Amino acid sequence: MFTQVKLNYNYNAYEPYVDALTMETHYSKHHAAYTKNLNDAAVKAGVGDMPIEDLLSSLDKVKDDALRKAIRNNGGGFYNHNLYFSTMSPNGGGEPVGKLFEAIKKHFGSFEEFKDSLSQLSISQFGSGWGWLSANAAGELSLSSTANQDNPLMDGKGFVPILGVDVWEHAYYLKYKNLRADYVKTFFNLVDWNVVSANYEKAQNKK
Numbered sequence: 522m523f524t525q526v527k528l529n530y531n532y533n534a535y536e537p538y539v540d541a542l543t544m545e546t547h548y549s550k551h552h553a554a555y556t557k558n559l560n561d562a563a564v565k566a567g568v569g570d571m572p573i574e575d576l577l578s579s580l581d582k583v584k585d586d587a588l589r590k591a592i593r594n595n596g597g598g599f600y601n602h603n604l605y606f607s608t609m610s611p612n613g614g615g616e617p618v619g620k621l622f623e624a625i626k627k628h629f630g631s632f633e634e635f636k637d638s639l640s641q642l643s644i645s646q647f648g649s650g651w652g653w654l655s656a657n658a659a660g661e662l663s664l665s666s667t668a669n670q671d672n673p674l675m676d677g678k679g680f681v682p683i684l685g686v687d688v689w690e691h692a693y694y695l696k697y698k699n700l701r702a703d704y705v706k707t708f709f710n711l712v713d714w715n716v717v718s719a720n721y722e723k724a725q726n727k728k
């Protein structure tokens with residue numbers, strides 16, 4: 522049974538960066554639907570007990586085409602939004618500290634260059650999708666973007682997403698309309714770098 526991560530704050534706590542109605546619809550409708558649809562498909566496919574990371578990085582184990590597609594889309598939607606909501610905080614923003622900060626500097630030159638690159642990838646993703654900061658077991662970082670609800674786990678290259686920027690219109694359209702770049706810029710005000718740092722540590726402890 523896959524369950525949605527709990528939100529630590531009320532829907533209106535993310536204002537003015539993300540409005541309350543967007544948060545509520547995103548979490549209680551979109552994310553809830555991905556979660557329900559994943560559970561339904563995973564039970565039918567006999568993979569309801571697999572850890573979600575393992576399931577998404579070995580989708581070819583699901584032999585039925587329709588179920589594999591349902592698990593890819595809804596399992597991605599479930600996992601991606603658990604990551605997204607867990608890294609958002611009204612007390613977020615600023616920069617990471619410690620090992621993650623050092624790794625960002627090493628890989629991207631500076632925090633600002635990292636932010637610009639991830640923003641550009643997210644803004645220029647055609648149609649619905651995500652921008653990603655990912656890490657592997659060696660502590661290397663990678664930036665990428667994907668369409669739909671795909672994510673770097675599905676590449677099978679050993680990179681685990683540690684921060685995701687949701688650029689589906691459902692994440693921003695009520696407030697930002699067509700101005701995706703404005704939403705992406707403001708999203709960084711909500712990023713809880715403590716959680717992203719913990720995700721970075723976890724990615725390195727993966728066997």
Ligand SMILES: [Fe+2]
Pocket residue numbers: 547551602687689691692
């Ligand atoms: Fe979303």
